[in-house]
Amino acid sequence: MMNRKTFLTSAASLALAGIAPLARAQAGKLKVGFMLPATGTYAALGTAIDNGFRLYVDQLGGKIAGREIEYIRVDDESDPSKATDNVNKLIKRDNVDVIVGTVHSGVAMAMAKAAKESGTLLIIPNAGADAVTGPMCAPNIFRSSFSNWQPGFAMGEVAAKQGHKKAVTITWKYAAGAESVKGFKDAFEKAGGKVMKDLTVPFPNVEFQALLTEIASLKPDVVYTFFAGGGAVKFVKDYAAAGLKDSIPLVGAGFVTDGTLEAQGAAAEGLLTALHYADELPAPKDKEFRLAYAKAYKMQPDVYAVQGYDAAQILAIGLNATKGDAKNAKAFSAAVTKATIDSPRGKFTMSKAHNPVQDMYLRKVVGNENVYQSVAVKALADPATGCRM
Ligand code: PHB
Numbered sequence: 548m549m550n551r552k553t554f555l556t557s558a559a560s561l562a563l564a565g566i567a568p569l570a571r572a573q574a575g576k577l578k579v580g581f582m583l584p585a586t587g588t589y590a591a592l593g594t595a596i597d598n599g600f601r602l603y604v605d606q607l608g609g610k611i612a613g614r615e616i617e618y619i620r621v622d623d624e625s626d627p628s629k630a631t632d633n634v635n636k637l638i639k640r641d642n643v644d645v646i647v648g649t650v651h652s653g654v655a656m657a658m659a660k661a662a663k664e665s666g667t668l669l670i671i672p673n674a675g676a677d678a679v680t681g682p683m684c685a686p687n688i689f690r691s692s693f694s695n696w697q698p699g700f701a702m703g704e705v706a707a708k709q710g711h712k713k714a715v716t717i718t719w720k721y722a723a724g725a726e727s728v729k730g731f732k733d734a735f736e737k738a739g740g741k742v743m744k745d746l747t748v749p750f751p752n753v754e755f756q757a758l759l760t761e762i763a764s765l766k767p768d769v770v771y772t773f774f775a776g777g778g779a780v781k782f783v784k785d786y787a788a789a790g791l792k793d794s795i796p797l798v799g800a801g802f803v804t805d806g807t808l809e810a811q812g813a814a815a816e817g818l819l820t821a822l823h824y825a826d827e828l829p830a831p832k833d834k835e836f837r838l839a840y841a842k843a844y845k846m847q848p849d850v851y852a853v854q855g856y857d858a859a860q861i862l863a864i865g866l867n868a869t870k871g872d873a874k875n876a877k878a879f880s881a882a883v884t885k886a887t888i889d890s891p892r893g894k895f896t897m898s899k900a901h902n903p904v905q906d907m908y909l910r911k912v913v914g915n916e917n918v919y920q921s922v923a924v925k926a927l928a929d930p931a932t933g934c935r936m
Contacts, residue, residue, distance in 0.1 A: 630653070660683070674690075
């Protein structure tokens, strides 16, 4: 026979085991922990991601799977040495349901490790670190953006098709730069090209002069680059000021001209880049997104805003399937990998490793736009080497 006391005790233990109170687990606010750069060379990228994410949530009426959203923010400063402490603030101190972050690959790797260990849901709205959807892949880790390899590979194919034979690469010396260059090299050398030399500067340095002098003396047919944010603005201007723009074509992963064109001005005119987003895409979803974004934030969106928007879409798809339960990684993952995500970039699907399988566009800078030219590679999937789930 069960008296009142034993009944209450067993209800409590069921609750602890996560069985009975399903309804209660889904109720209450959904705590979203934004770990993004608010300072440093990637600060503007963090703002665009935050804006894009909130735009989608606002379009849903401020709720996902019936739960209101509470945002908690940590500035990660794009500093890998502070990443573990920063992510643990969200996981342990704030007890967030989901982490959304970040921009910098080195920081993202520390976040993925913490998410994997704690089981906290993590959606990466930018950082392309190949390892996160490679050897570090996990049922609770998703990426709404790209792997560093993807845009590099697409640009390598285009550069080879254009008849370039000898390339020099230049980037920051950290995971994102190295992996972007590897993508370029994989495609460019497979098509018969040769990378003569890889040049790097430490992140986030912007002292390019010595390397630009070296490029002038190496005389490659083409230069491939990965820079982004404030560093990209400075690099494109310095490349033009060194007199290289007209003699050696500069191509890149599209980040080098995304969200940066107003500051780069004429120095960027005509540059060709590859990316999973472009201006003037022939997609109705994009037109609608751009109008809504411009209305909400009084500025034009860029690739980072799209990735933030899609991070929220992924969260909604997963949580609708789990009735708001952010801990049910298995059901969340099943729903997301089955879905077609209706992104402003064009529709895409999620690979088994949880990285977008998406079209890569060739874009050309015309004024303040990265104007869509063509699909460089259709439905490009990251190789996801080492991912076992
Ligand atoms: C990265 O660190 O993975 C990264 C940073 C900025 C970008 C793209 C990738 O624009």
